[in-house]
Amino acid sequence: MSAHTPSTPQAATHTDPPRIAWRKAMRDRVLIEAHSLASLAGWDKVRVSEIAFRAGVSRPSIYSEFGNKAGIGRALVEQEADLFLLGLGTVLDTAENEGVEAVLTAGVTYALSEAARNPLIRAVTAAARGTTDSLLPYLSTRPDPVFTKARNLLAARLERTAPEVPAEKRKQVADVAVRLTVSHIILPATESAPTSVIVARAATAMLRT
Template identity: 25%
Template sequence: MPRTGPRVPYQEAARELLRTSVLDAMRELLTERDWSKITLGDVATRGGVSRQTLYNEFGSRSGLAQSYALRLADDLVDHVHSAIDGNVGDVRAAFREGLGGFFLEAAADPLVQSLLAGEVKLDLLRLITLDAGPLLEHATERLAVAFQHSWVGASAAESAVLAHALVRIALSYIPTPPAPGRNAPADLSDLLSPYVEAILAARELS
């Protein structure tokens, strides 16, 4: 049966496969030992590629970590987007479900666990603080599309504001998890939902 949809160029498909294989290999290694004890050579060997290929694609150890962190940012977008689709008309439930799923998954991620364990790892910490620009931009752009092209129906400007706030706040919870007894998804839902509810109310009046 013929495949439908646009054909992905071979080079693009091959590069995506390479990046996925390498990042999966990095995740496997992180379940075995701390990030501080993992070298690019270790990742290359586990991923079945040469060190030169790894350097060509990621540039450095920091570049590799940033690519892994971008995948975490994509997880945030995917969780929230899926929750929006699954909770039509109920923004509070969508935020609680989407953020709850992301926080649970992030807490179990081996890179996040490595960040929070042992001595401070400034290179990882910078990825989601001082050097978080690429993550914020990438996730904000993707999530804004979800708010704009869903039942939320926010304008481009409104979507950008909402997405940027959600992504920035959600990522800030990674290095500083909420205190015991705090329900972060519910708290953030209470904070962000009125903005969406105002958008929906204004649309009904127009």
């Protein structure tokens, strides 16, 4: 996922009725403040009342838009995931002509670097090491998680760089590469060799066996 920027949904335009324009602006403010608070203290410690105060909106307005705190968390992760996946796709496309191992290395390197520099991901993974953060499940177990989308992106690139490999095996390799990367993000390795190289070589070897 990349560093937080104002949300990617379409901005309000002069054609939007005032009510719709207000809702869009309110949603953006809520997600910005939720991102900031979660980055500082972890999602478990975020309170809707504090988000409302910082965003300058009422709690009923937030509940009407998002349902509950979990709804805010879901929207926040979806927004960050979209930004992350957009960047991942670009990186994979750039490396595609250099072969399978280059694609895998580029993808893992991008994921690790984004995880290291994104304050929200750092907060989530740090809390996850203590099994306390409730935002992490949205990355892996909810419908259409970033995990599944990242795996599908990688499998699609492997289809183009290793078309001779059976489709099922390409999917398995993509799955393993993503799982290893997520594991390294949550529990960083201590090996001297770069993690991206280790994961890429392991996945490449699996692809060729």
